[in-house]
Amino acid sequence: MIEVNSLGKRFDDLEVLKGIDIQIGAKEIVVLIGPSGSGKSTLLRCLNGLEEPTEGTIRVGGIEWNQAMSANMKKEAIRGIRNLTGMVFQSFHLFPHMTVLENVTMAPMTAKKMPKEQAVRLAESLLSKVGLLEKRDVYPSKLSGGQQQRVAIARSLAMQPQIMLFDEPTSALDPELTGEVLAVMKQLAKEGMTMIVVTHEMKFAREVANRVIFMADGIIQEEGVPKQFFAQPQTERARKFLRQLDQQPD
Numbered sequence: 146m147i148e149v150n151s152l153g154k155r156f157d158d159l160e161v162l163k164g165i166d167i168q169i170g171a172k173e174i175v176v177l178i179g180p181s182g183s184g185k186s187t188l189l190r191c192l193n194g195l196e197e198p199t200e201g202t203i204r205v206g207g208i209e210w211n212q213a214m215s216a217n218m219k220k221e222a223i224r225g226i227r228n229l230t231g232m233v234f235q236s237f238h239l240f241p242h243m244t245v246l247e248n249v250t251m252a253p254m255t256a257k258k259m260p261k262e263q264a265v266r267l268a269e270s271l272l273s274k275v276g277l278l279e280k281r282d283v284y285p286s287k288l289s290g291g292q293q294q295r296v297a298i299a300r301s302l303a304m305q306p307q308i309m310l311f312d313e314p315t316s317a318l319d320p321e322l323t324g325e326v327l328a329v330m331k332q333l334a335k336e337g338m339t340m341i342v343v344t345h346e347m348k349f350a351r352e353v354a355n356r357v358i359f360m361a362d363g364i365i366q367e368e369g370v371p372k373q374f375f376a377q378p379q380t381e382r383a384r385k386f387l388r389q390l391d392q393q394p395d
């Protein structure tokens with residue numbers, strides 16, 4: 146579903162990603178963890194074209210982007226890749242002047258030219274899935290952070306993506322609100338969505354992920370199934386990271 150080869154990204158003199166190789170299969174739940182500044186968000190943003198890599202190749206659902214392509218081909222590839230991926234951000238990014246329902250129906254109606262009645266039916270079913278159908282006519286400012294993030298997930302799902310990318314989806318939330326967002330993500334995982342999740346929620350990583358990828362200093366230091374990674378981290382870098390999080394090997 147996703148293949149990344151020798152991916153590099155620099156911002157001027159700062160080399161943030163230094164040759165990343167990843168393969169992710171359909172229905173995999175991959176959690177990306179690592180210290181602050183290690184390049185996790187940048188990697189996720191490269192995967193759906195929010196950042197342009199400086200080196201390497203990305204293949205998502207059969208669509209390839211590579212550094213050697215012409216500007217037009219790159220644009221075309223990014224458009225295709227964006228159609229396959231949905232992204233959820235730390236800070237929700239809902240449109241404040243639109244109701245919850247309008248937030249969810251807008252993209253299918255404009256980008257996919259979906260008829261309004263169909264977009265409304267889809268939005269209602271997605272709002273029901275995230276437990277917020279009764280808030281359909283409310284504006285985002287009237288919602289809690291957790292509710293706003295659940296609407297953001299529904300809005301992303303309305304484009305019917307094959308892959309969901311989550312960039313620290315609970316980091317801006319009060320601890321008592323993270324559970325409701327993680328529950329929606331768990332449900333999505335159960336339904337077979339392919340997901341890459343950047344998070345500091347180790348409990349989610351332990352319980353839901355098929356694979357943990359540990360990044361530090363712009364490279365993948367190690368990866369493995371959660372049980373193995375948390376019980377027996379292979380590198381000193383990962384051991385130190387887990388110690389700092391108070392996530393000692395089991």
Ligand SMILES: Nc1ncnc2c1ncn2[C@@H]1O[C@H](COP(=O)(O)OP(=O)(O)OP(=O)(O)O)[C@@H](O)[C@H]1O
Nearest residue numbers: 156159161179180181182183184185186187188313
């Ligand atoms: N647009 C940008 N311009 C310049 N530097 C950037 C830009 N975006 C990110 N960086 C730098 O790239 C490095 C990696 O940032 P990134 O956000 O990918 O890290 P992260 O692992 O997601 O960290 P965190 O867990 O704190 O969110 C940081 O040093 C950051 O300052």
